[in-house]
Amino acid sequence: MIMYRIHSLSTGIVIATGLTLATVACAAAEDRNGYTVNDVVAHFSPPADLGPARRLCIGTPSECGAPEPVAATPFNLRVQFEFNSSELTPSARAQLDVFAEAATGALSAARFNIDGHTDATGSEQANQWLSEQRAAAVVDYLVGRGVAVDRLAPAGHGESEPALDNPFDGGNRRVEATLAQTL
Numbered sequence: 564m565i566m567y568r569i570h571s572l573s574t575g576i577v578i579a580t581g582l583t584l585a586t587v588a589c590a591a592a593e594d595r596n597g598y599t600v601n602d603v604v605a606h607f608s609p610p611a612d613l614g615p616a617r618r619l620c621i622g623t624p625s626e627c628g629a630p631e632p633v634a635a636t637p638f639n640l641r642v643q644f645e646f647n648s649s650e651l652t653p654s655a656r657a658q659l660d661v662f663a664e665a666a667t668g669a670l671s672a673a674r675f676n677i678d679g680h681t682d683a684t685g686s687e688q689a690n691q692w693l694s695e696q697r698a699a700a701v702v703d704y705l706v707g708r709g710v711a712v713d714r715l716a717p718a719g720h721g722e723s724e725p726a727l728d729n730p731f732d733g734g735n736r737r738v739e740a741t742l743a744q745t746l
Contacts, residue, residue: 597641597658603665606638607673607742637678637739639726642701644736646684649696651704659701662740663708674714674743677701683722683730695719701738716743 641658642651651659666673679698681690698717706712725735 598661600661600665600668603638603662604669607665607670637741640701640738640740642697642738643733644697646733646736647693649679649693649700651700656704659704660708663705663710666705666710666714667708674716676741676743677705677715677717678724678739678741679717679719680724680726680735680737680739681722682733682735683725687721691719691721693719694721697736697738 640655640662642655644650644655645652666675677698679694679696679701681694681697683690685693695717696719698719702712702715702717705715722730722735725732726737727734
């Protein structure tokens with residue numbers, strides 16, 4: 564099912580953009596303090612087959628080109644870290660338990676990228692190492708909860724991909740997951 568958001572342009576043209584229920588569910592989870600197994604499953608499940616995609620291009624085929632593939636949407640595992648630490652907090656463990664339940668249940672055929680990040684405090688080299696340690700801590704925890712290690716691909720990104728405008732904000736100390744292989 565697709566929900567539509569209506570945009571009214573100053574020219575009087577109205578555009579409806581489709582939002583899948585997974586997108587809506589993920590946004591709703593972000594508004595709460597955590598997420599449920601259903602939120603995780605909805606985010607990573609393939610959208611319903613709605614038939615061939617349609618698009619409108621005004622121009623020549625060479626000007627329009629092929630449609631760009633849709634990038635994987637990161638799922639914030641809500642694994643936050645203290646400054647200069649890769650130790651999982653109790654709340655991080657609780658959220659990872661939910662993710663592990665989804666990954667060993669409805670998403671048991673999926674493979675995930677587990678991406679560690681830091682804020683910009685410290686040297687790039689130290690932040691790269693710390694982000695790798697954070698991703699490894701999450702993988703170790705998930706493996707301990709029954710997720711096969713070959714389904715998890717950890718990577719550290721250091722301070723290179725901040726989630727917030729202020730690169731020094733503690734909210735950038737996080738781990739995210741993206742789908743590495745379709746179901």
